[in-house]
Amino acid sequence: MDLLDTLTAKGLRGEAPTREEALAVLATTDDELLDVVAAAGRVRRRWFGRRVKLNYLVNLKSGLCPEDCSYCSQRLGSKAEILKYTWLKPDQAAEAAKAGVAGGAKRVCLVASGRGPTDRDIDRVTDTISAIKEADPAVEICACLGLLSDNQAERLKAAGADAYNHNLNTSEGTYGDIATTHTYADRVDTVQKAHGAGLSACSGLIAGMGESDEDLVDVVFALRELGSDSVPVNFLIPFEGTPLAKEWNLTPQRCLRILAMVRFVNPDTEVRIAGGREVHLRTMQPLGLHLANSIFLGDYLTSEGQAGQADLDMIKDAGFEVEGAGEATLPRPRADGAAAVAAGGPCGTAGGGCGPCGGHGEEPAGGQADTPADAGGGHGCGPCGGHRAEPAVATARAQADEPAAEGPAADEAAAENPNGELRNDLVRVRRRGAGTELAPNA
Numbered sequence: 001m002d003l004l005d006t007l008t009a010k011g012l013r014g015e016a017p018t019r020e021e022a023l024a025v026l027a028t029t030d031d032e033l034l035d036v037v038a039a040a041g042r043v044r045r046r047w048f049g050r051r052v053k054l055n056y057l058v059n060l061k062s063g064l065c066p067e068d069c070s071y072c073s074q075r076l077g078s079k080a081e082i083l084k085y086t087w088l089k090p091d092q093a094a095e096a097a098k099a100g101v102a103g104g105a106k107r108v109c110l111v112a113s114g115r116g117p118t119d120r121d122i123d124r125v126t127d128t129i130s131a132i133k134e135a136d137p138a139v140e141i142c143a144c145l146g147l148l149s150d151n152q153a154e155r156l157k158a159a160g161a162d163a164y165n166h167n168l169n170t171s172e173g174t175y176g177d178i179a180t181t182h183t184y185a186d187r188v189d190t191v192q193k194a195h196g197a198g199l200s201a202c203s204g205l206i207a208g209m210g211e212s213d214e215d216l217v218d219v220v221f222a223l224r225e226l227g228s229d230s231v232p233v234n235f236l237i238p239f240e241g242t243p244l245a246k247e248w249n250l251t252p253q254r255c256l257r258i259l260a261m262v263r264f265v266n267p268d269t270e271v272r273i274a275g276g277r278e279v280h281l282r283t284m285q286p287l288g289l290h291l292a293n294s295i296f297l298g299d300y301l302t303s304e305g306q307a308g309q310a311d312l313d314m315i316k317d318a319g320f321e322v323e324g325a326g327e328a329t330l331p332r333p334r335a336d337g338a339a340a341v342a343a344g345g346p347c348g349t350a351g352g353g354c355g356p357c358g359g360h361g362e363e364p365a366g367g368q369a370d371t372p373a374d375a376g377g378g379h380g381c382g383p384c385g386g387h388r389a390e391p392a393v394a395t396a397r398a399q400a401d402e403p404a405a406e407g408p409a410a411d412e413a414a415a416e417n418p419n420g421e422l423r424n425d426l427v428r429v430r431r432r433g434a435g436t437e438l439a440p441n442a
Contacts, residue, residue, distance in 0.1 A: 003021065003024050003025075004035055004036065004039040005039075006021065007021060007025070007039060007040075007043075007264045008039045008042050008043060010264070010267075011040070011042070011043030011046070011263070011264055011267040012042065012043060012046050012267075014047075014267050014268050015267070016221075016224060016264075016265050016266075016267070017264050017265060019217055019221065021264070022217045022220070022221070022261050022264065022265055023213055023214070023217055025257060025260055025261040025264060026213045026216065026217070026257050026258065026261055027213070028257060030253050033253055033256060033257070036256070036257060036260045037256060037260060037287055037290055037291065038290075039260075040259075040260035040263045040264060040290070040291050041290035041291065043263055043264065043267045044263055044271075044290060044291055044292070044293060046267070047267060047268040047293075047331045047334075048270075048293040048329075048331070050319065050320045050321055051293060051320070051321060051322075051323040051327065052289060052293060052294065052295060052315050052320045052321070052322055052323060053106055053107070053270065053272075053293060053294040053295075053322075053323040053329050054103075054104045054105050054106055054107075054294075054295065054296075054297045054311070054322055054323070055105065055106070055107045055108075055109060055142075055272065055294060055295070055296045055297065056097070056100030056101070056103070056105035056107070056108050056109065056296070056297050056298065057100075057108075057109050057111060057296060057298075057299065057300060057301060058088075058093050058096045058097050058100070058108055058109065058110050058111070059111055059112075059301050059302075060087055060088050060093055060110055060111060060112040060124075060125070060128065061085070061086055061087050061088070061112040061113050061114065062074065062082065062083050062084055062085050062113060062301070062302065063078075063082055063083065063084030063085070063113060063302075064084055064086070064113060064114075065113040065114055065115070066114070066115055066181070067114075067115055067146075067179065067181045067182060068179060068180055068181045069169075069178060069179045069181075070177075070178045070179065070209070070242065070243040070244050071169075071178060071206055071209055071236055071242065071244050072242065073237075073239040073241070073242060073301075073302045073303075074113045074301070074302060075242065076181075078239070078241050078242055079240070079241030079242075080239040080240060080241035080242055080302070081240075081241070082239075082302040083302070087112070087121075087124055088128075090124070090127040090128040090130070090131040091131055093110065093128045093131065093132070094128065094131035094132045094134075094135055097132045097135075097139070098135060098136075100297060100298070101136055101139055103297055103298065103308045103312075104297060104308070104312060104322055105139075105297055106139070106140060106323060106324075106325055107139070107140035107141070107142055107162075107163075108132060108139055108140070108141055108142070109141075109142040109143075109144055109165065110125060110128060110129070110141065110142070110143050110144065110145075111144040111145075111165075111301060112125075112144070112145050112146070113146075114145070114146050115146050115147055115181070115182065116145065116146035116147035116148060116149065116190075117145040117146065117148070117149075117152060119152075121145065122145075122152050122155050122156065125143060125145065125156065125159070126155065126156070126159035129141050129143075129156075129159045129160045129161055130159065130160065133160050138325050140162045140163070141160060141161045141162050141163070142161070142162060142163040142164065142165055142200075142202060143156050143161045143163070143164050143165070144164070144165040144166065146166070146190075147166075147182060147186055147187075147189075147190050148164075148166075148190045148193045148194065150193075152193075153193045153194045153196070153197035153199055154197045156197070156199065157197045157198050157199050161199060162199070162200055163194075163199050163200035163201070163202050163229070163230070164190075164191075164194035164197075164199040164200075164201065164202065165202040165203065165230075165232070166187055166190045166191050166194065166202075166203055167187070167203050167204045167205060167206070167232065167234070168184065168187050168188070168191075168203055168204070168205060168219055168222060168223060168226075169187070169204075169205055169206045169219070170205065170206065170209060170211055170215055170219055171211065171214075171215040171216075171218035171219045171222070172184045172218070172219075172222070173215070173218065174211060174215050175187075178209060178244075187203075188222075188226065191203045191226050191228070192226070195226075195227060200229045200230070201226065201227060201228050201229055201230075202228060202229065202230040202231075202232065203223055203226060203228040203230075203231070203232075204223065204228070204230075204231045204232030204233055204234065204272070204274065205219045205220065205223070205231075205232075205233060205234065206234040206235070206236055206275075207233065207234070207235050207236065207250065207255070207258050208235050208236035208238075208247060208248075208249050208250040208276070208280070209236050209244060209247060209249075210244075210247055210249060216258060216261070217261070217265075220261065220262055220265045220266070221265060223266070224265055224266055224269075228266075228269065229269060229270060229330060229334075230269065230270040230271075230272060230294070231262060231266055231269055231270065231271050231272065232272040232274035233258065233259060233262055233271065233272065233273060233274055233292070234274040234275040234276055235250055235255055235274075235275065235276030235277065235279065235280040235281075236249075236250070236276060237275060237276045237279055237303055239302075239303075250276075250280045251280075252280065252281050252282055252283075252284035253284075255280050255281050255284075255288070256281070256284065256287055256288065256291065259271065259273065259288055259291040259292055260291050262291075263291050263292070268330070268331050268334045269330075269334065270293060270294050270329055270330065271291065271292040271293060271294065272292060272293075272294035272295060272296070273285075273288050273292045273294070273295050273296075274295075274296060274300075275296075275300050275301075275303070277295065277296075277305070278305055278306050285314060286314055286317070286318040289314075289315065289318050289320050290318075293323075293329075294329075295311065297311050298311065
């Protein structure tokens, strides 16, 4: 197929496709799907080898959000039966993070619901960062706290944060359809504030909200232009009690085409399969590893993921390996460019972002960078974490001494569809993990 030959050649050079080529990937047929995965897989291996970065989420504050994002179970007016609690104490959050690191997490993402942090909230998070770094100085920290005000990103950077996550979610043209309490421009501003403070920028999207192919391509190219070092791809989880509860638009094949398109547009960028992986990819999850080089370990913000040990088994069985603490996530040219931006220097990338900075021709797959420059998370919809050695997640369960909180045992979520038939495709609402009576992945 000429299209795939062209896309592969460009991706191996670190170049982006045209918009028309990206749209053509989404328009491929199911008969062509394995060819698309194979082509994008070559690009993925060129820059990241067979490494998979693990990310782990610690939900610092759940629910109680004043924003009206239609996709979010924590939104204003949400009737989703999720856990709601205010800020975890630093020692509680550090204990939760320890469980993720023991299970293989290289990066911990600290997420809090809300429009954005107050200065007092920044103090809480900096204390939490200190507690986590005291236990493990090498662990990467990504903060995900909503819209940032002036100087807040600088304070997080000074406290030891490595990255900041704030997703664009969808195209600028349709953003007003999913949220009205803030704007697309607000989100872009926060990503720019984080990048300007020297934090690795993590920003991604949510697929499955009823958007068009053009919307998906628009937001992915916008993320490239912003210089996002990490692109989390969330697949909508239609929580009962939210406006998008009936938006079941995705198939495993559609999800794989979206991941392939994101990889072709961002060949040397970390692409993370985020929220909704288990719900929508289902038995096709291992194929997603040929496209993305990063996943979340275990649970998400308000829904349960598959058990962490199942994630590790899937990676091993598919012929991949967990990325180690000493391995740089981004290939050297990309990481050097990110480091230049963090230092306030020029990057010289096409598209105004921190993309390929030259020297790609002979760079070996998974080339080492001087400093790690990855980011993770997804404010209001995704998780985060990474890898140390490879202790079994069962060990993490035994070690985790989670802070107790009231919460019923997990029940299988089910709802009735418009035809009156029982729907069993909803994920279980998260009732374990940070802030609950059960350890993550229990």
